Amino acid sequence: MSVIGKIVTLLRGSARELGESIVDANGVRIYEQEIRDARDAIAQAKNNLTGVMAKEMQSAREIERVRAETARLENLAIEALDKGKPDLAEEVAAKVAEQEAELEKQTQLHTDYTQQSNRLKDLIKASEAKIREHEREVQMAKATESVYKATQSISENIVASGSKLVSAKESLERIKKRHEDQADRMTAADTLDQELGTKALELRLAKAGIGEDIHRKEKVMERIRARHEAAAADKV
């Protein structure tokens, strides 16, 4: 079964078993040993393959050589017959027969070497696939174990600190409120800055004798004097 398959089975049972069962420490050790064995097998197979492939090439060359020699000898035999030397031709024919036997032997050897090298190539492929599969299993088992143990610690910490006694909604509200408070404070600070800035400016303007407020007292005095004079005129 695939690792994910095993995890699914465990999840369907009890999540609590996840950390314990998937990561059977002994199982991981066995996988790791199998990975090491497969690596050794690959190294050995590659070494053997080099030798077998060299022999395969040698036998291919030998086959070519024997074929060329056979053709050459057959041509010589024909030439001997042409020149009326059947005895010589027969002698050459015996050599051709030897070459043919050699060709058969080399062809058989070549086939054997090819088969052997194919077997070794398959073995290497299979071992590499096994390594990949085991490595993935070990990797996933270790990751699952690590995540499980880490989340266990986190859960215990959350419970111990009581930090998750509040609901997600409440957490969100608190965060939002804090953001709003901060935004309000920033707005307030801006407003204050502006007000203080405006007031400070007005004060400076007044000191410089600029602005409407500067003549307010004089205007009031003028109004009072005018009323006073009007009242005095009435009396007369």
Added chain:
Amino acid sequence: MKSLQERLGGLDVILGARLGGAPVSLQPIPGEIPVIQAVIGGREELPIFITASDDQVLCICYLWTDEEIIPAKRSELLELLLDLNPAIPLSAFGRVEGRYVLFGALARDAHIDDIASDVAALSDNAIDALDALSGYLS
């Protein structure tokens, strides 16, 4: 091999800078497997937990529990989470022992800047997800 705490050295500063100067505190969680809790100022309710195994660095943010899901909306939410998974950058939804999580996984040799990016994205995504999916929660 460097310990997780050593590997995450400086993460608080990089992460804080990425999150507009928010204060970030890192603290180890006791346990067999090394876990570092990253608490981001202003988002204290949604800490990010960082852990590492032989092959990966895992950043996890806990969202809600099974019990918090409105029962009638449960299967709709689950399908939505599956649909959302490929669309959310750097983070995926998952569930660990009845707690729904958002997580990001990086290669074991990920650079500290990449881890900071992932944690920042995870934190932003977690708040976004809670906001978008709070209608499914009680």
